[in-house]
Amino acid sequence: MNDDNVEGRARVKHTPQLDAYYEELAEYDAGALWTVANDIEPWEPKAHSIPMIWRYRQLRPLVLQSLELVRPEEAGRRVVMLVNPKRHDVSAAVGLLYTGLQVMNPGEAASAHRHMASALRFIIEGDGAYTIVEGERVTLERNDFVITPNGTWHEHGNDSGSGPCIWQDGLDIPLINTLEANFYEVHPDLHQRVGKPLNASCKTYGHAGVRPLEPDWRKAYSPLLKYSWSHTYEALRQYAQASEGSPFDGLMLEYVNPMTGGPVMPTMGAHMQMLRAGQATRAHRHTGNVIYHVAKGSGYSIIAGQRFDWEEHDIFCVPSWAWHEHVNLSRDDDACLFSFNDFPVMKSLSIYREEAYALNGGHQLITHGQEN
Numbered sequence: 006m007n008d009d010n011v012e013g014r015a016r017v018k019h020t021p022q023l024d025a026y027y028e029e030l031a032e033y034d035a036g037a038l039w040t041v042a043n044d045i046e047p048w049e050p051k052a053h054s055i056p057m058i059w060r061y062r063q064l065r066p067l068v069l070q071s072l073e074l075v076r077p078e079e080a081g082r083r084v085v086m087l088v089n090p091k092r093h094d095v096s097a098a099v100g101l102l103y104t105g106l107q108v109m110n111p112g113e114a115a116s117a118h119r120h121m122a123s124a125l126r127f128i129i130e131g132d133g134a135y136t137i138v139e140g141e142r143v144t145l146e147r148n149d150f151v152i153t154p155n156g157t158w159h160e161h162g163n164d165s166g167s168g169p170c171i172w173q174d175g176l177d178i179p180l181i182n183t184l185e186a187n188f189y190e191v192h193p194d195l196h197q198r199v200g201k202p203l204n205a206s207c208k209t210y211g212h213a214g215v216r217p218l219e220p221d222w223r224k225a226y227s228p229l230l231k232y233s234w235s236h237t238y239e240a241l242r243q244y245a246q247a248s249e250g251s252p253f254d255g256l257m258l259e260y261v262n263p264m265t266g267g268p269v270m271p272t273m274g275a276h277m278q279m280l281r282a283g284q285a286t287r288a289h290r291h292t293g294n295v296i297y298h299v300a301k302g303s304g305y306s307i308i309a310g311q312r313f314d315w316e317e318h319d320i321f322c323v324p325s326w327a328w329h330e331h332v333n334l335s336r337d338d339d340a341c342l343f344s345f346n347d348f349p350v351m352k353s354l355s356i357y358r359e360e361a362y363a364l365n366g367g368h369q370l371i372t373h374g375q376e377n
Contacts, residue, residue, distance in 0.1 A: 015039040050292055052324035054089045054099040056308035061129075061318035068106045068171060077115050083108055084174060087320060092179070099322035100294030101180035102273075102347060107161075108171045109134065114162035117192035122181045123226070123270045124159070126151040127173040127298050127343055129318055133165025134172065138230050140200040143207070145172065148234030148300050150260060150277075150343065152269050154226035155181075158197050173298055173320065175345045177272045206230045210263045213240070219264065227262035227269040234300070238341065241279040245339075253289040253361065255280040255331070268349040275345040280304065280333035287367030288330040291359040295323045295346045302340025304333045310372035328362055328369050 210229040250256035257278035268274040351357035
């Protein structure tokens with residue numbers, strides 16, 4: 006749409022008098038709204054981020070190389086960040102979401118800390134990894150989803166004797182920093198005292214359809230710290246027997262707070278979705294940014310007219326208001342995509358919006374090929 010021909014949009018032409026006026030305003034750290042109105046009030050969302058894919062087979066050797074180059078006590082955490090070319094200013098992968106690949110050698114234990122940013126983990130490979138959150142030790146296995154909510158003491162370690170452990174971190178650090186509300190604190194004893202039974206939150210809250218009566222649980226995040234892959238995948242398989250799912254997302258389940266049915270944390274939500282063998286979803290778009298991790302299978306996604314082929318453990322992102330659709334290339338097995346997002350922020354502020362693609366039978370035309 007051309008702003009120059011639309012009533013109600015700024016169309017002020019430059020004159021020597023106006024230019025002098027703007028210069029005088031600038032002397033007082035002021036400005037004229039009409040000079041930026043069309044940029045700061047677009048007709049629809051304009052994402053700063055671009056669609057991206059990070060290939061695990063390319064990054065894994067570099068992640069492992071960091072084991073030889075940096076000790077955890079020197080770096081705090083040994084993490085390879087995944088940064089969108091358009092979001093280097095805030096170290097974000099998409100929108101105001103951060104992600105990275107963290108690795109730990111056998112026998113390593115990182116010190117405990119806490120911060121205002123919320124965090125999550127998706128376990129990629131290795132046996133023997135664990136996290137300790139608020140005095141509860143939680144074991145980590147492949148494709149498990151784990152939360153470390155804001156303000157909670159947490160630390161990680163690897164008790165394995167067989168090799169390194171790698172997982173994906175996801176945090177809302179760019180959002181919290183943009184709000185100028187971040188804090189960071191190292192535990193005074195460097196490590197927590199484990200005062201709860203192993204996997205206590207899983208034993209208490211990890212049972213579908215039932216929950217304990219906990220009238221004193223009033224925190225904004227889920228009391229369940231780990232959502233196991235085995236339970237999640239079985240739930241998807243059962244769901245597939247009862248429903249066709251969504252034409253836009255296939256069979257999608259949301260990880261929820263078992264006490265409220267709401268998102269696991271106030272600023273970040275998470276899903277696991279299954280694409281049946283050979284399934285191609287229809288395109289849609291929504292406000293809110295999403296980072297995907299291929300938990301199982303191979304296929305491709307079309308994001309804003311660009312095709313991105315993916316395989317197991319690849320990570321890709323969908324910026325806010327970008328058209329996207331997914332295809333499972335296998336003809337005899339399902340594919341599963343883990344994802345986390347900023348939907349809780351969008352919905353709590355009443356700015357979430359979703360729209361289906363109406364042209365070409367609901368499928369985008371591929372306008373350009375992969376660039377990374």
